[in-house]
Amino acid sequence: MAEDGGNLSGLPDTRDSEGRSSLPRTFIRLNDLSGVGMGGGEPSASGDDSLPYPTLAPVVFFYMKQTTRPRSWCLKMVCNPYPLVFFFLNFRDSNPLDIDCKSERCKILQDFDDFIFAFFAIEMVIKMVALGIFGKKCYLGDTWNRLDFFIVVAGMLEYSLNLQNVSFSAVRTVRVLRPLRAINRVPSMRILVTLLLDTLPMLGNVLLLCFFVFFIFGIVGVQLWVGRLRNRCFVQDNFPFPLAYKYYHTENDDENPFICSQPKDNGMRDCNSVPQLYEEGGLQCNLDMYTNITDNTTCINWNQYYTNCSDGTFNPFKGAINFDNIFYAWIAIFQVITLEGWVDIMYFVMDAHSFYNFIYFILLIIVSAT
Numbered sequence: 001m002a003e004d005g006g007n008l009s010g011l012p013d014t015r016d017s018e019g020r021s022s023l024p025r026t027f028i029r030l031n032d033l034s035g036v037g038m039g040g041g042e043p044s045a046s047g048d049d050s051l052p053y054p055t056l057a058p059v060v061f062f063y064m065k066q067t068t069r070p071r072s073w074c075l076k077m078v079c080n081p082y083p084l085v086f087f088f089l090n091f092r093d094s095n096p097l098d099i100d101c102k103s104e105r106c107k108i109l110q111d112f113d114d115f116i117f118a119f120f121a122i123e124m125v126i127k128m129v130a131l132g133i134f135g136k137k138c139y140l141g142d143t144w145n146r147l148d149f150f151i152v153v154a155g156m157l158e159y160s161l162n163l164q165n166v167s168f169s170a171v172r173t174v175r176v177l178r179p180l181r182a183i184n185r186v187p188s189m190r191i192l193v194t195l196l197l198d199t200l201p202m203l204g205n206v207l208l209l210c211f212f213v214f215f216i217f218g219i220v221g222v223q224l225w226v227g228r229l230r231n232r233c234f235v236q237d238n239f240p241f242p243l244a245y246k247y248y249h250t251e252n253d254d255e256n257p258f259i260c261s262q263p264k265d266n267g268m269r270d271c272n273s274v275p276q277l278y279e280e281g282g283l284q285c286n287l288d289m290y291t292n293i294t295d296n297t298t299c300i301n302w303n304q305y306y307t308n309c310s311d312g313t314f315n316p317f318k319g320a321i322n323f324d325n326i327f328y329a330w331i332a333i334f335q336v337i338t339l340e341g342w343v344d345i346m347y348f349v350m351d352a353h354s355f356y357n358f359i360y361f362i363l364l365i366i367v368s369a370t
Contacts, residue, residue: 032134053066056075074129078127079130098238117159212309217364219329221360222323222325224360226325228323230355231259231310232247233274234306234308260352260353262310265354268355272307274304288301288304321335323349336365337368342365346361
């Protein structure tokens with residue numbers, strides 16, 4: 001019985017072995033992407049090792065194997081490093097063309113640009129033949145290759161529009177992306193750039209905090225100083241003499257205006273601080289408009305009549321710096337954070353509203369620095 005049981009237990013293996021041996025040797029599974037037949041695990045491993053490039057697709061375009069020409073030639077060119085001269089082509093494509101391109105230098109740069117585009121297009125075709133087009137390990141499966149594909153397609157669109165005499169200058173801006181192709185040639189640089197791009201989603205909380213700071217300080221600025229930077233010293237409405245300016249105008253009124261404080265505020269500068277008028281030659285004017293002038297040694301101080309501090313029309317720096325709405329407040333806050341000219345903005349606000357407004361700017365700089 002033991003022997004019979006042993007024979008029975010060994011019978012299925014014998015039939016299975018006979019069943020496999022009865023199949024044709026050329027039979028291949030439909031789902032076998034390794035290019036080898038049903039020979040078990042070891043033959044499959046040996047079949048993968050027999051491929052010249054085991055990590056790449058065995059067959060592309062339904063019939064081109066890794067040993068099929070011209071794919072074998074393309075694989076050798078893709079897997080081997082490019083000559084150094086082609087690497088520097090990515091940095092030589094700075095072509096400041098003039099509109100008509102009549103100079104000799106412009107024509108040379110144009111020919112050089114055509115050569116670079118032809119090289120990129122041929123490179124893309126070679127990679128597609130070697131790797132295939134669609135798939136995980138194929139040409140468009142890599143992000144950097146998709147960037148190359150976009151640049152080449154944009155170049156083709158540009159050349160096609162030039163043949164039809166159609167001006168499409170926006171397409172030419174894609175040329176600035178060509179130096180990015182150098183990242184794909186240096187593995188270490190590619191790793192650094194990839195890590196940098198992967199960390200961008202993590203900056204979402206930082207951007208949210210920055211928006212919160214801008215929003216809070218912007219609301220405070222609008223509530224306190226809306227229209228304050230337009231304060232100027234005007235003459236009275238019924239002033240009998242015409243003047244060159246209706247309000248006191250400094251020499252550099254756009255960047256350094258005389259901003260006054262209205263009676264309802266407690267600013268550091270009022271219209272009584274308007275300096276005296278000086279004539280050409282340094283002559284100081286001390287007379288009023290009712291004094292009769294008998295010689296050239298005296299003059300009227302017209303600046304003493306700018307006594308009415310009220311809202312004007314213009315803000316400093318061509319209207320860019322103010323707190324009239326939340327958007328302009330964000331512009332002023334951004335300039336304060338950059339520490340570029342923030343003292344002038346602080347002095348404007350202190351002159352127009354209150355001395356203690358410096359606390360706002362000090363807190364803004366401390367919060368932005370942290």
